[in-house]
Amino acid sequence: MNVTKFSDNGMAAIAVTEAADAREADRNRAKETADKLCLPFLTRKKRSLPTLFAVTGFAYLIVMHKNGTLSLHSRDERDDEKGFIYHPGLALPRIKAMMQGQDDKLMRVAGITPGDVVIDATAGLCSDAVVFSYAVGDLGRCLAFEASQPLALVVAHGLQTYQGVPDEVKNAMRRVELLHARFEDALQMMPDRSVDVVYLDPMFEQTIKRSSAMAMLKPFALPPTSESPDLFHPMRIARKKVVIKIRRHTPYVHQLKDVTIAAGSGSTTYAILG
Numbered sequence: 001m002n003v004t005k006f007s008d009n010g011m012a013a014i015a016v017t018e019a020a021d022a023r024e025a026d027r028n029r030a031k032e033t034a035d036k037l038c039l040p041f042l043t044r045k046k047r048s049l050p051t052l053f054a055v056t057g058f059a060y061l062i063v064m065h066k067n068g069t070l071s072l073h074s075r076d077e078r079d080d081e082k083g084f085i086y087h088p089g090l091a092l093p094r095i096k097a098m099m100q101g102q103d104d105k106l107m108r109v110a111g112i113t114p115g116d117v118v119i120d121a122t123a124g125l126c127s128d129a130v131v132f133s134y135a136v137g138d139l140g141r142c143l144a145f146e147a148s149q150p151l152a153l154v155v156a157h158g159l160q161t162y163q164g165v166p167d168e169v170k171n172a173m174r175r176v177e178l179l180h181a182r183f184e185d186a187l188q189m190m191p192d193r194s195v196d197v198v199y200l201d202p203m204f205e206q207t208i209k210r211s212s213a214m215a216m217l218k219p220f221a222l223p224p225t226s227e228s229p230d231l232f233h234p235m236r237i238a239r240k241k242v243v244i245k246i247r248r249h250t251p252y253v254h255q256l257k258d259v260t261i262a263a264g265s266g267s268t269t270y271a272i273l274g
Contacts, residue, residue, distance in 0.1 A: 014060045014150055017042040030064035037153055049073055060150040072154040086158025091130035095169050107135045109262045109270045110243045116196040120144040121183035126155055126176055134172035142176050145183045152180035187233035198234040201245040241274040
């Protein structure tokens with residue numbers, strides 16, 4: 001995973017630091033985390049995050065807390081100490097429902113079966129990716145691509161370290177293979193018909209704007225490259241289906257050939273190709 005990105009003046013845009021009340025052992029663990037992520041480490045010296053942003057020039061800071069969790073902070077955010085901390089979100093109740101034999105609409109629409117290879121091309125918080133991972137099981141694979149480097153780093157750490165959930169959910173989280181990349185770049189490198197299903201949620205940025213619960217992610221999300229996703233490579237590599245999460249009356253859907261529309265929940269629907 002390419003985890004080093006630089007600003008115009010050559011300074012890395014992201015750095016890792018410690019909690020304000022960190023002790024020596026906490027500081028050492030934060031340094032180890034910075035090394036693993038190939039990012040610079042900043043000694044906090046009890047400085048506030050706004051002060052640290054001001055004196056260092058970094059755009060994003062990842063704070064290593066005493067309990068091992070990471071929080072992601074932007075130079076532009078207002079709540080300087082809260083930040084974003086990974087949580088499996090809706091993946092948890094969805095998988096619990098599936099464990100009780102209930103139907104998951106997205107898994108049914110995508111036709112997911114155990115052993116499938118699935119790509120979540122617009123991963124975000126990986127809520128859908130974790131559910132895909134559970135549905136394909138140990139013999140399948142779920143690859144997820146996230147264009148935002150800081151978000152990908154913190155979510156990837158959360159997927160591998162989050163506790164307090166049933167083993168079935170934890171195992172599904174651990175199996176997700178999250179990579180920092182724009183899917184437009186990643187998919188063009190993949191062979192024809194090399195995966196079973198490609199899933200895209202181009203609504204992720206729109207959801208952030210609409211949802212107060214996800215408003216904290218706004219500083220970290222990248223804008224879409226265009227109003228409609230480029231479907232050439234998703235269609236080329238998918239053996240079974242390409243599934244796109246849309247809202248009713250999404251304009252570009254009517255321009256697609258051989259598309260099937262399936263109802264989701266609320267105003268959400270899915271466009272299915274293949």
